[in-house]
Amino acid sequence: MKSEIVAIGSEMLTPFRQDTNSLFLTEKLNEIGVTVAFKTIVGDRRKDLVNAIRTALGRADILILMGGLGPTEDDLTREATAEALNLELRREAPLVAALHARAATWRIAMPENNLKQADVIDGATVLQNANGSAPGQWLDVTFEGFRKLIMLIPGPPSECKPLFEAECLPRLREIVPPRFIAKRTLKAAMIPESQCDKLLAPIYTTYTDIETTILAHNGDIQLSLLCAKRDMDTAEQRVEELATKMEEALDDWLYSTEGETLEQIVLYYLGLRQATLATAESCTGGLVAQRITAIPGSSRSFLGGALVYSNELKTAFAGVPPELIEQHGAVSEEVASALASGIRQRTGATIGLGITGIAGPTGGTDTKPVGLVYIAVSDPQRTDVLERNFRGPRQRVREWTAQQALDLIRRKLM
Amino acid sequence: MKSEIVAIGSEMLTPFRQDTNSLFLTEKLNEIGVTVAFKTIVGDRRKDLVNAIRTALGRADILILMGGLGPTEDDLTREATAEALNLELRREAPLVAALHARAATWRIAMPENNLKQADVIDGATVLQNANGSAPGQWLDVTFEGFRKLIMLIPGPPSECKPLFEAECLPRLREIVPPRFIAKRTLKAAMIPESQCDKLLAPIYTTYTDIETTILAHNGDIQLSLLCAKRDMDTAEQRVEELATKMEEALDDWLYSTEGETLEQIVLYYLGLRQATLATAESCTGGLVAQRITAIPGSSRSFLGGALVYSNELKTAFAGVPPELIEQHGAVSEEVASALASGIRQRTGATIGLGITGIAGPTGGTDTKPVGLVYIAVSDPQRTDVLERNFRGPRQRVREWTAQQALDLIRRKLM
Known part of the structure; x- marks a missing residue:
């Protein structure tokens, strides 16, 4: 199944800010065998947003719409999604109550515009946001004859990531056909990147069925191994074999075999x-x-x-x-x-x-x-x-x- | 004029790599008064690529297609652009000669597939790439009745940035109506985002000619004001007027008027x-x-x-x-x-x-x-x-x- 991640927010169309959540989302989607075919970044203009959502509906099975769920005037994801799907928005009483309760705990008066966050698209399931006021939404709809899974999730990383893991992934796993993916992350410190590649390239290039990615940042080297097979044993055996050879080559540069910092x-x-x-x-x-x-x-x-x-x-x-x-x-x-x-x-x-x-x-x-x-x-x-x-x-x-x-x-x- | 940046390459659809060139391109485009309305990231599949280019043709005046110009099998930007526009590709003899000359200087045998880089879309102007083998291309075409400016530029930052500045910007400046852009960044601390918006929305929404972006992160609020006019004085006056009103409203929440941390x-x-x-x-x-x-x-x-x-x-x-x-x-x-x-x-x-x-x-x-x-x-x-x-x-x-x-x-x- 093909997915598209739509990151919403005019700040990501400036020279100053960039979507980074999509890297996390891609990792999680890949783990259940879903590839990301497109990523779109769009601003807070309603017309552009509707266009981006309609485009995604036309070319992906799974849509992740991220951002634009807050209380401000330019948070328009709920409205634009409803428009793109020709569905209505309803203000849900329990969500209104939850917003009032939240404001009360914080001992602040709740501004009227906050209530936008209680608007739910017809047929959507509300996704609990444990770390913020804007809940997510999950839609499983038929659009022009095709089944589409659509998730509206908040933009702040501290809300987006836990919500996606707790609320979206379990629902996706029930629907997406299973594939078995073995992964391993090795980490090394302070070895120069070119030296690392010279050491390891002769090894990992012979494992063409394993996707090996080397990432270097401020003296930290991360080596990611990923292998997809029809059964888990084969995938794990292959990754284990390559990982063992790389661990030996890295010797005491290696500090982690399980991805720890x-x-x-x-x-x-x-x-x-x-x-x-x-x-x-x-x-x-x-x-x-x-x-x-x-x-x-x-x-x-x-x-x-x-x-x-x-x-x-x-x-x-x-x-x-x-x-x-x-x-x-x-x-x-x-x-x-x-x-x-x-x-x-x-x-x-x-x-x-x-x-x-x-x-x-x-x-x-x-x-x-x-x-x-x-x-x-x-x-x-x-x-x-x-x-x-x-x-x-x-x-x-x-x-x-x-x-x-x-x-x-x-x-x-x- | 509205632009769309299309970043092409399957590696940018993994959890590990991200387009960053677009931040630079956005800055340069904004400087000549061109806004970026969409960014799309697409992989090296021809069908997806044609889809992304057609989508961009339908919603932007200026298309920047970045990446996929190299010699390998999955470098398909030339082919996909020609297909999206229903144009032909021609192999240009001078470019073939240049590729041979380049290989000779490097004293390497030139693989046959390198010649792909000499393929030019009908009607395109070749853009010199001072730092790599793949030239860029510039198209000024009419598509479904609308004028479209389309740039094919290489993906590696060391090639993309100088080529865009030397070859694309001067051509864009001749076509894009001159506009002058005034910018201002205000920053406030610890004011809740919703309270900030309640305070400021009644003010900034009346300045429809100014693009106001509110960014909140961990108790830090950044307000970016951007105004484009035919002359610099008017643009600066407008931004100054709005900024002053917002500064008064924010009172001592405001800590910076020049973007400092x-x-x-x-x-x-x-x-x-x-x-x-x-x-x-x-x-x-x-x-x-x-x-x-x-x-x-x-x-x-x-x-x-x-x-x-x-x-x-x-x-x-x-x-x-x-x-x-x-x-x-x-x-x-x-x-x-x-x-x-x-x-x-x-x-x-x-x-x-x-x-x-x-x-x-x-x-x-x-x-x-x-x-x-x-x-x-x-x-x-x-x-x-x-x-x-x-x-x-x-x-x-x-x-x-x-x-x-x-x-x-x-x-x-x-």
Whole structure:
């Protein structure tokens, strides 16, 4: 069955914003054997929206209409879908009540225009939105003699993704003929993309029945393997065989065989070793801590740390001697090392991380250029320091540094 | 004039790859007064491609067909465009010669299928591609009684962008009636989207000549105003007039009139007041600090801070009395307040920020549910604490909290 994803919102027709939900939706659709044949991005003009929906009705079996379900004047997906299908909209009393209840919990007065969100297309099933006020809608209709499955889902990623998984996928699975798809995601850190491809291309190109995709971003490499077969055993065997060969080739660059993030792996090893972590970040300003604390349950292994932007705080929070900073400069192997061991001692953590560097765009010198960073990891036995020189703008330097730091901690714990 | 960008390539219908050229093309088109009404992403199937091109011919004046011009079997844009327009393809001798010359320079044998790239649609002008082997094509045709401008341009960004600028834009400028575009971006923080729309819709809907786009994300609202006129003065006056009215209506929700981020504004005010900031974050784990330190030059006003994930570190780094935590709990008004004033005193900063909360998904109780956060801002005069209850998954709670914290600091400094 062919699907079309229609992303709705004028902001996605500007130079500033882009639909990204469709990547997630495509992954989920592929998993049940549905291909995406078209993606359309359309603005909030009713005429254009009706045109886009009618076009999709003419060339796809499954339509995912995403966005335009909010309370504002330019949220027109309900109206346009009803028009394209020649159906009526009804305001549903239970949904009106739910909107009032929601406003009451938030202790805010409910604006009249909010009630739009209680309008339901004739024959549609309401899809619960656990994370927002606008419910989704599901239509299973016959249009010009063909069966069409149409989903209206909200645009914000935090609403779109859970709603699609909880409300749309189970309904689709009941209707779409089953296909068996085996997948595997391998992840590696800090290996250069060209080196990775040179290592792996001779292996994966011989598996023509497996779709292998390599994605590199800020020192993180993701290898996705996908194989579709008539039975699950064959699909899984093929993926397993290729994955095993790639894992061997990647050796200790590999950090995950199940798609976990690097910070999840670090937390996993910390738990396994019953170890705790504390961080003292300068140029990354909390980027490492932020990635770690984004993971639920991180408080079991992550104690906290210090953001030691100023020299004074390097001393006050991580006990770096002022003389050391004076002698070697704040961006130096010695200061990174003192930050790592200092924060470890101050917090009583098993592992201490210290980061200092020049993120740019200014602040570089001939001997210490922009992009120079020192990353130190300290445990009760020793402190290791790594010097790296990352290229590119400020945020790229910061993100590569955070990635390298997490990888160093992983290697320490392995 | 309305345009449609058609991005061609099956890889952009996978979960891994996305068209990004269209953001660049949109910017360039907007600059000459051409709006993008639709974007379509279609794979390398000839039938789907013809369908996408015919659809675009039916709803846009300017068609940009991007990708599918290479030498491989699934590069079908030339064939599909000719079919959609009922035109013939001719193999052009000068282009064949150029392909042979190119292969000779590279000292490679030219595969037969490379010659596809010398096929030109009847009536098309060839567009030079300085960075690749596949030339572009320009068609100025009448289709079902309407004039259509159709561009075939290569997909790789390094070929697409220079070719579009050098070969397409000058031709478009000669045909498209000259229009002048004034733009303005206003930004507001923490105002609920529906309240914002209720406030502003009565104003901006009366300016039908101005395209107003409202974008909301994690407590950040961006309002984009765009007005196209025959002369620049009129366009700017209109945008200025609407912007002024919207600024008045938004009052102190408004934080930027030039598109700056909230953290840039906070840093701007800190600089203006010659004030410094230090942070003590618990549940946000460095999210606030990370946003601030992403801005170049932030080290002038941001001293650093502490990540006080554990109770011990709340005491060690921000001087929160253990009895206070025992009495009121780590997530309480009292502890947030003590974090803010404590980190201020410890670091010598003018302003101290304290955050404590339950980000979830676990850790909530009946009296202190997941999403409950306390945010405190302390200056030499006083410490203010705000209690909020954010909904949704962990990362959403964290991001709303960080946004609210930055907005509190802004309001303190205003």
